[in-house]
Amino acid sequence: MTVRSRLKRGFYRHGPDYRFDDQVDFNDIRDTFGFRTMVVGxxxxxxxxxxxxxxxxxxxxDLAQILQLPPSAIGLRGKLNFAFGHGGQQNVQAHYNSRTRTLALAKNAGGGALAHEWFHAFDHHIAGLVFPEHPKxxxxxKLWLEHTLxxxxxxxxxxxxxxxxxxxEPSGKNANHYVQQCIAYDKHHGQYYMSMPEELAARCFEACIAHNEQIINHFLVSDISGSGLIYPDSDTLITCNKALNNYFSQLGQLLFAHRL
Known part of the structure; x- marks a missing residue:
């Protein structure tokens, strides 16, 4: 019996039709979304x-639509590289390499991790703008926890x-329940991953994208409820989603106005 790859089995999606059934290639992706380079394994x-x-x-x-950004902004001012089926890490479905500024998706396992990894790229990119005096x-x-923005x-x-x-917490004084859960999980498992600041933030962003009611794309973000990872509770998610919408809608207005 032939086993179909995850890629060929398809991913559920509900959202606008951007291509009208046209076939695109990786050069189209690079040019439309403003990536610096595009590499395919x-x-x-x-x-x-x-x-x-x-x-x-x-x-x-879909990500650009949800964030209300021009598509070309996804490439982070042309600084972000994209790799598919190339340069990945063993047993890792996707990763962001901050040294090379590369978002890499595994060929068969990368689907569903795109939103998470894109936020890592954004989190790294924006650090250089809001905390310019710190290492690139x-x-x-991470810097937000240690320095004043x-x-x-x-x-x-x-x-x-x-x-x-x-x-x-809403008071701004103590770690919230989401953070406390992740710290306890890492302590119990003798690791430091779930409570890493960049992972906490990326999972929160991922959850915000997953809870969008108008656009659903399981290649962008898979069903987080069965992932085995810890995500923010509903109150935290509402707060963060409101802040994200505020941030990216303002950014999108500025970028559209300047045609960047």
């Missing part, structure tokens, strides 16, 4: 290239509200 055959290009294009278009390898989520611009204020929602 040599083990991705022709059929898989066609299938994956459409899936990735629709997922990134750092993530804004000066709300000199409405965007900074909205971003500050998001990170505060991820990590702190």
């Amino acid at each position: 040599k083990w991705v055959n022709k059929e898989e290239r066609f299938i994956s290009a459409n899936l990735i294009y629709d997922a990134l278009a 390898s750092y993530f804004a989520s 000066v709300p000199s611009h409405p965007l900074n204020l909205a971003l500050n509200q998001f990170y505060q929602g991820v990590f702190l």
Whole structure:
């Protein structure tokens, strides 16, 4: 019996039609979403290239639509590289390499992790803008816990509200239940992963995307309820989603106005 790959089995999606059944390729993805480079692994055959290009294009278009951003903004001012079926890590479905600024998806296991990894890229990218005096390898989520983000611009204020929602109780004084759960989980399992600031923030972003009612894309973000990971409770999610919508809607308005 032939076992169909995860890629060929397909992913549930409900959202706008951007391609009108046209076939896109990876160059279209690079140009539309403003990536610096686009690399496809040599083990991705022709059929898989066609299938994956459409899936990735629709997922990134959905992400831009949800965030109210111009599609070209997804590439983070042309600094983000994208790799599919190339340069991955063993037993990892997707990862973001901050050293090379590369978002990499595994050929058969990468579907569902795109939103999470894109936020890692954004978190790294924005750190250089709001915390410019710190090393370029750092993530804004981690730096936020250690340094004050000066709300000199409405965007900074909205971003500050998001990170505060991820990590702190409404009073702004103590770690919230989400963080406490993740710390306890890591302590119990003798690890440091679930409670890493950048992972806490990425899972929160991922959950916000997953709970969008108008657009559902399981290649962008899979069903988080059965993942075995810890995600924010409903109150934290509402707070963070409001802050994210505020931040990205303002950013989108600025970018559309300047045609960036």
